[in-house]
Amino acid sequence: MSLSLKKILTLVFVREPGKILLGMKKRGFGCGRWNGFGGKVEKGETILQGAKRELLEECGVSAKHLESVGLINFEFENEPEILEVHVFQASKYTGEPIETEEMRPQWYKESEIPFHLMWPDDELWFPYLLSGKQFEAFFLFRGMDVVLEYWIKEKGLNLNSFSDINKR
Numbered sequence: 001m002s003l004s005l006k007k008i009l010t011l012v013f014v015r016e017p018g019k020i021l022l023g024m025k026k027r028g029f030g031c032g033r034w035n036g037f038g039g040k041v042e043k044g045e046t047i048l049q050g051a052k053r054e055l056l057e058e059c060g061v062s063a064k065h066l067e068s069v070g071l072i073n074f075e076f077e078n079e080p081e082i083l084e085v086h087v088f089q090a091s092k093y094t095g096e097p098i099e100t101e102e103m104r105p106q107w108y109k110e111s112e113i114p115f116h117l118m119w120p121d122d123e124l125w126f127p128y129l130l131s132g133k134q135f136e137a138f139f140l141f142r143g144m145d146v147v148l149e150y151w152i153k154e155k156g157l158n159l160n161s162f163s164d165i166n167k168r
Ligand SMILES: Nc1nc2c([nH]c(=O)n2[C@H]2C[C@H](O)[C@@H](COP(=O)(O)OP(=O)(O)OP(=O)(O)O)O2)c(=O)[nH]1
Pocket: 009, 010, 011, 012, 028, 029, 030, 035, 036, 037, 038, 039, 040, 074, 083, 085, 119, 120, 121, 122
């Protein structure tokens, strides 16, 4: 039996027409990078509940409805654990974003997303998120900065329609 350890995580992007809410991660994993809001799903909660809880905890925004947009598996070279990240977007929400101990939120125009200050894979799948296409993706990292291999496919399409299969 192969031992694959999977950690289930959430990632939520709050959207307004032409704008997206990002947060500067102030501590822990991904510190110093702009990202959506999210974290580990806790025991006893659903993925959706976990996503809403993290969004509220990290920036004070309460999502009325979350739409599922993506599923990304991350592997890190020489590490057994796989991160399964469930990506959502919220366009209906209450509350104004506030800074918390974990995140400093800021609205960005969709045309001015600071990819050079984000996880390097984000630039590759954001086009799907921004154009409202559901997607699945896989990234193999060396450390935190180098993507060794990846694929991205639009959900619902078959293997022949992979939009990217790459080795770098
Ligand atoms: N955009 C983007 N987000 C990522 C990548 N990898 C990755 O784990 N994330 C997200 C998923 C989660 O939202 C977040 C990591 O969660 P976390 O470790 O901060 O979880 P947490 O808040 O429960 O952690 P903790 O500090 O409370 O222990 O980063 C990536 O490559 N790109």
